[in-house]
Amino acid sequence: MSVPPSSPPVAQAGSLVLDAEALYRELLRGVRALMAPGTRLVGVASGGAWLVERLQRDLGLEGAPSVLSSALHRDDFAQRGLAASAQTQIAFDVNGADVLVLDDVLYTGRTVRAVINELFDYGRPACVRLAVLVDRGGRQLPVQADFAAARVALPASQSLALARAADGTFQFQVNAMEA
Template sequence: MSTAATSSTTNTHTTTAAGGHLTLDAEALYRELLRGVRSMLTPSTHLAGVASGGMWLAQRLQKDLGLDGEAGVLSSSLHRDDFASRGLASSTSSVLPFDVNGADIILLDDVLYTGRTVRAVINELYDYGRPACVRLAVLVDRGGRELPIEAGFAAARVALPANQSLSLARAQDSGAFHFEVKVKEA
């Protein structure tokens, strides 16, 4: 299994939140991600997104890359290491409309932080079969890893204080991406 533990992460933008203010153009970063994922494609590639931000990315990439079929969706809910305290945090179920066995999977997520969600999603993926390769591509890598998981492609690196969360949001009318930064309750 490969979780893209190489140091091939593309870093097109590096940003530090100064005074709690962060400005990132999610649409520009999406275009970088599109280029990066295009370079990772093989004839047996399938896209799968982490619910929910990664799912939105995978669905849009599937269309923009002109790939056949549908992108998969993976939920981390059943394999989280904090399941006892969080319960089922997501109402989205995993759906993989392709055979996982022997496939080259590009796993997509909006923000890579501790690596715990990606670990849970990889466990979920392997419940469906054994892929030949799993590579990770993210819109933003914010550092702070707790597990040895790295993205094979990241459109940006962002430094945020630990008490802030960063997530991808989507406009209801246009579907355009933007980021939301929230301060976590103590």
């Protein structure tokens, strides 16, 4: 895997090391560039919700952070049921809003499809864009992030998830996918 020198991901001896804090700083820069007056942030539960909490603070945005749950619109609902994830909480009027959806990892596109369906249950936004910490490829649906702090390739047998420490700092966990 070739990685440009300015990119935070680094490959070492067959394992991928991602500096989640460096990627967060890059995401913050990208979100600032995407923001317009009135842009509203909403995070995908759970990693995206953590990102929105911190972005709201770092950008000096007022109001409660908004969260979208994909649980009710997932195409694998029959297998997963209602996961123990956060419930949707939107602290603004969706109708006519410029919405920036944030997530930790973009993979197949199925979660993004589900949260967009959930968002439209609350109204009709003027614009919906997507920003992510990591785009790992592997798309099954025609979904693309407007901003990705990093793009990495992982085998389909591995999952990548954001974790948050007690002090609020981020790190990534790479795990074997469940069969």
